[in-house]
Amino acid sequence: MEQLAKRNQWVCAIHPLVKLFLTVFYIVLAVSFSKYQLAGLLCMLVYPLFVFQLAELSFFGALKRLRIVLPLVCLVGIFNPFFDREIVMWAGPVGISGGVLSMLTLMLKAVFTVLASYLLIATTAMEELCHALSLLHVPKIFIVELMLIYRYLTVLLKEAGRVTDAYRLRAPGQKGIAFKAWGPLLGQLLLRSYDRAEGIYQSMCLRGFKGQFYSARKGGFRRADFVYLLAFTTVLSVLRFLPVAEIVGRLVL
Amino acid sequence: MHMADALVSPGVAGVMFACSGIAAGYSIYKVRLEQDQKKIPLMGIMGAFVFAAQMINFTIPGTGSSGHICGGMMLSAVLGPYAGFLTMIGVLLIQGLFFADGGLLALGCNVWNMAFYGCFVGALLIWRPMMRKGATKGRITLASVLGCVLTLQMGAFSVCVETFISGISELPFGAFLAAMQPIHLAIGLVEGLVTAAVLCFLSEARPEVLWGVNHEGEKEGRLSFKNTLIVLAVAAALTGGILALFASAYPDGLEWSMEKVAGTAELEAAGGVYESAAKIQETAAFLPDYALKGSESPIGTSISGIVGALLVVALCVACCFAFRFFRRKELQ
Incomplete structure (x- = not known):
């Protein structure tokens, strides 16, 4: 992880506070979808897909991190189809119950949030993250x-x-x-x-320790940091607040 | 017991962040009051020790299986509740970020469920009063086992409440509780025994390392062992009362599914608590649902929506491939 985060790569060079904010923002937006909003939630895959590409990271390599989270989430979600059997959607002749939908939503949320955390630490070294926390007056x-x-x-x-x-x-x-x-x-x-x-x-x-470490990071926010923040905040807000999936689906069907 | 981000709603996560934040703020204030610079490196190294200790598997006698410890109670018995609590926050944050065990949004919940109960309840209400008259093997074992079992039970109960209020699982609260509490009773017992073995060793090898132990000649504190038992009894009665309230309001999973098959509306009759929970969920919901005018489904998800979402994702994948193709070409 440390080697990944310290690469000479432009996403790694983005200000840590920007990446921390975007990660929390993305996680909050992803988990805020209601249990039946599968379509809207699916669109949130856009963020990890793009950042994996921009940061030149392996998407499938990150999926193995799910082995810890998924069993517990599956255990909680697996009962949903048994208790919520009301048909809420029809895929042609096949009726899909609310329980199946909520189970899928829960699993997707788990995958997306884990990927977002992975992207943060794979592009941000621990010292950088601590620097961001100190800027937040932790x-x-x-x-x-x-x-x-x-x-x-x-x-x-x-x-x-x-x-x-x-x-x-x-x-x-x-x-x-x-x-x-x-x-x-x-x-x-x-x-x-x-x-x-x-x-x-x-x-x-x-070595002169007086209760705190000093960060070697120089300089504040650059233009690239603002552009990165603005671009992803806008895209994520659009995907969350506007029914993008519904509009695209209607255009096609 | 680590909760994933997906298991909590933003509202619940926010409330738990605030509660854990207050406890963390108070702990920082208390650690600063001690003015012991040596404590900070000690907290860091002990945090790393918890990771190392979690790697070691202990054979559970008579079962043939093995398990590992969480370490909250052990940390508090060495560092004290405040420094122990701060150390556990660091441990949980690193676990959430680097090991995908927990998460950023669920950090407040995890800190409350594991660190707060383990450090504040376990160390302040159980460990310290029991060590007032000095540390014997019996007292250390009793305090460790009682502390670990009780704090893990409280943590497991909190996990159920937080998941229930978040509206994540369709599993009835009673059934979820019935699944969580017994598992954590066994885990607490094993953790208590490991903690007791380590703390007994420490009390023989280096007793000055243990926090809150009354050495000979020291004045006895305000809260006696008897008073502690009374406090614990009241806490147990209150917890039992709350549990009984939920148990009476919600039937267990089997009854629920039987009623569902039989077609009775029993679940609606137990609506008082459910409605309140739904109201809390409604007001605490960070963002409202959305649905297009004339949408095929009132719940906000329809086949056209899912097709649209898949198209958006496919478009993104195509963009990513195109991006990679042009970058490779540029590099060549």
């Missing part, structure tokens, strides 16, 4: 903490991996960590992390 304590979590995430994940590997070598064929080892194993990892935090704090103090 307290410094939280921003510093967020950056540290992100920075040490991989370090501690590797350490946890080493600990579990060592355990597996001593207990071959065992699924997970045995009950007796729960406390010492995780407790040792916690204490090591605690001591690491102490060392990190001392190193930060030696």
Whole structure:
């Protein structure tokens, strides 16, 4: 993700605040469609399609992120066709019930919102995102903490991996960590992390840390940022507030 | 228990953002009061530790399966409720953005469901009063198991309420609740046992690391263990009352579908709470529905609409391909 976000690419160079605003705006608009407004919601695919293309990202590569979200959403939506059986639409001779429609809408919303979040982090580095948050006056304590979590995430994940590997070598064929080892194993990892935090704090103090990190980003908003913001805000608003799908459909049918 | 963006309406998400924001603001104020610069790096590293701990699978005795922890209660027992709460927000934000577990819009809900209950209720109402007389293995285990079970139950209940008010699922509230609460009872129990094992280890290896533990000679606090039990009993009675209210208003899934098949209008009779919820949904709806004049369907979706939407998407795909074609040509 970090490598993707730090590419020399013009979407990555767009101001992080613009991308953050557009992402939230898009998610709010997408989830604001009512449960039967499948046609309107389908049109919202325009944003991820275009941004994937503009940012030169793989659309299908991002779809694997859905493996976490979709099962839960499916679990919630799968019951809709059983409880809402009223036919609300006819596709020729086939009647489509409200439950089927609301289930499809729910799943599409899940896909679109996950794709929008992916587009944000695949084009915006964590420091940039934190810079955007600081422009929104999010307290410094939280921003510093967020950056540290992100920075040490991989370090501690590797350490946890080493600990579990060592355990597996001593207990071959065992699924997970045995009950007796729960406390010492995780407790040792916690204490090591605690001591690491102490060392990190001392190193930060030696480098002049006074409660906040400073962003290296220079310059404010450029013309390209305004154009990008205006273009997508307009397109998304039109797709949300005007019945574009209905108009195009009537012209064709 | 992470809620996805698709599971909440903008109105519910906004309200939950406001509630979580107030709790976060208060936590920042309390952490600043401590004036402990060392705490900020500690919060960051402990947040990363939660991710690492979630990677480790623990064997659940007698089942042959395994699970992992959420870590809210454990964080609070080390960092305290305020710093723990802020750390959990960071963890949930990164989970939502980088792991697609949760989401930006549902962040307020997730913070409330997992961090608020775990840190504020678990640490302030359960952990601290129980540790007033010092930490023993029994007290730590009881506080951990009780804290994790209770806070996960509250979180699961909130998930049901938020989804129900958002109007996302057709599943009756009672049936949804009946599915969510028992699962989270089991999860809470396992999480409580893992938390207890770790905190017992810490109390033996490095007791000064634990937050809120009364060391010898310290003055006992205002809220005694007995008073805590009374508070918890009242909270349980209130929660039970609310649950009973919903349970009596809505039949379970099986009854509901039976009535649907039999053709009775039982569901309409339980309209009081439903109508109120519908009114809340109506007023909280961020954007109203739309429909063309003379549209074939009053719900705003028709076959012509869907055909139109598919055409718009196809047009976009064609534009993207054309864009890519010309760019490649330009590069060559």
